[in-house]
Amino acid sequence: MKLEGKHVVITGATAGIGQASAISLAKSGARITIVARNQQKIENTLATLKAATGRDDHRFVLADFSCLASVRRAAEEILSWDDKIDVLQNNAGIASSVYRETSDGYEELFAVNHLAGFLLTGLLLPLLNEGARIINVSAMIYASVKGINFDDLPATKNFDPLKGYAYSKLANILFTKELAERLKPHGVTCNVLHPGAVSTTLGAEDKGRVLTIASFLIKYFPIFFKTPEQGAATSNYLSESDDIANVTGKYFVNCKQVPLKPVGEDMEAAKRLWALSEKMTGFTYPEI
Numbered sequence: 645m646k647l648e649g650k651h652v653v654i655t656g657a658t659a660g661i662g663q664a665s666a667i668s669l670a671k672s673g674a675r676i677t678i679v680a681r682n683q684q685k686i687e688n689t690l691a692t693l694k695a696a697t698g699r700d701d702h703r704f705v706l707a708d709f710s711c712l713a714s715v716r717r718a719a720e721e722i723l724s725w726d727d728k729i730d731v732l733q734n735n736a737g738i739a740s741s742v743y744r745e746t747s748d749g750y751e752e753l754f755a756v757n758h759l760a761g762f763l764l765t766g767l768l769l770p771l772l773n774e775g776a777r778i779i780n781v782s783a784m785i786y787a788s789v790k791g792i793n794f795d796d797l798p799a800t801k802n803f804d805p806l807k808g809y810a811y812s813k814l815a816n817i818l819f820t821k822e823l824a825e826r827l828k829p830h831g832v833t834c835n836v837l838h839p840g841a842v843s844t845t846l847g848a849e850d851k852g853r854v855l856t857i858a859s860f861l862i863k864y865f866p867i868f869f870k871t872p873e874q875g876a877a878t879s880n881y882l883s884e885s886d887d888i889a890n891v892t893g894k895y896f897v898n899c900k901q902v903p904l905k906p907v908g909e910d911m912e913a914a915k916r917l918w919a920l921s922e923k924m925t926g927f928t929y930p931e932i
Contacts, residue, residue, distance in 0.1 A: 645777070645884055648673030651729050652883065653722065653768070655709070655761065656736030658685035661781070661839050663692075664876035665733060669883055670697045678704040679718055679764070680736070709736050709760035710746040712925055719767035729771045731883045734761040734780045737812075743803040750924065753805075754797065757812035762819055763925045770930070775889070778823065778834040779882045782816040784897070787905040789814060792913055797920065814907065817895065818914040819921070824893030825911075826929070833892035835882050839875040840898065 652674040656662040666676045670693045680686050686704045693702045703725075707718035737757045744752040750759065765778060772778075789810045796802065797811075820836040827834055881899040882888060888901075895904045907913075922928050 645730070645775070645886065645889065646673075647730075647884060650674045650731065651677065651727055652731040652733065653677045653679060653729055654733040654735055655679040655707075655764065657733075658682060658689045660872045661875040661879060662733070662735040663689055664872040665735070665879045665883070667692060667696050668873070668876060668880050669731070670699075670702065672884065674731070676702040677722065678702070679707050679722075680704070681706060681708045681714075707760075707764075709738075709756045710752060712746075712748050712755075712759065712763060715760050715763050716767065719764055722768060723771065727771070728773045729768060730773050730776050732765065732768060732772070732776070732778045733879055733883065734765065734778070734816075735879065736760070737781065739805075739809055741805045743808075748924075751797075751803070751808065753808045753812045754815065757809075758815035758819065759921060759925055761816070762921045763927050765823070766925075766927055766929045772832050774831040776832045777883060778820075778827075778832065779879055780816045780820045780834070780836040781879065782820075782836045782838060782895075783809075783813040784838045785810045786814040786817055786908060789907065791907050791910065792818070792917055794916065794920070815917060815921075817904065817908045818910070818917050820895075821893050821909070821911060822914040822918045828892060833888075833890070835888070835892060835894050835896060837878045837882060837896040838902075839878060 647669055652669050654662055654666050654676060657666040657678040658680045666678065666689065670676050676693060678686055678689060683706060690702055690704060694700050705718040705721050708714040738753065740753055746752055746755045748755065789807055792811055792814060817836050820834050824834040878896050878899050882896060894901050896902065
């Protein structure tokens with residue numbers, strides 16, 4: 645896909661691979677819309693985009709992904725522009741070592757990493773051009789769990805930070821699989837990726853033991869981690885490459901299609917998760 649003049653919406657594009665992807669795609673000619681929560685970081689990123697491209701046609705929308713009402717407001721603002729979307733990158737995500745509930749009463753990891761993207765994507769569907777691409781960022785940790793724990797989905801009873809994160813990343817994959825099937829007749833593709841172990845700020849503010857160790861390793865042993873630019877390579881590949889123009893519902897690592905573990909191919913679980921996600925967000929996906 646030639647990105648000159650194309651509209652790309654990226655969530656969580658104020659740091660890490662989201663920001664690196666925004667800069668790269670802007671250099672390829674795309675108009676970037678950033679969806680993020682920190683206005684100062686957004687303004688810094690917009691300044692970087694302008695410096696990198698010499699253009700000031702990039703925009704932003706404020707959204708707190710821990711609040712579904714905020715996600716709705718962001719989508720409504722984007723819809724009001726009536727500016728068709730060619731690429732939607734659901735990149736925003738968090739890591740946490742402690743149990744937290746959002747203002748909607750849901751476990752934070754699942755809400756931010758899955759429900760917010762599920763809702764935003766559904767609300768923005770009317771703007772997607774034919775041939776548009778939806779790209780969801782997951783993680784290889786999805787394969788560490790046997791499936792979504794539907795009996796305790798918000799993880800309120802036995803919260804485990806690694807399992808909670810893994811459930812949310814598995815949810816990204818199951819969402820991708822079901823959405824790809826639904827969008828096939830409309831010429832819109834949806835794929836999911838693992839960016840690799842990337843040196844980013846994900847979880848940097850969390851003081852839990854696991855994330856403290858991860859931050860230590862990133863700081864003192866960066867050789868073992870990809871740079872954000874390297875981590876964004878697969879997101880950029882899925883946004884631009886003509887090789888995957890008609891590929892949908894697939895999983896990519898290092899710009900290559902990789903088979904999913906059986907837990908990621910469970911379409912019965914994908915449909916069950918879809919129905920539950922609609923109930924939890926109070927949003928029913930439209931026909932397009």
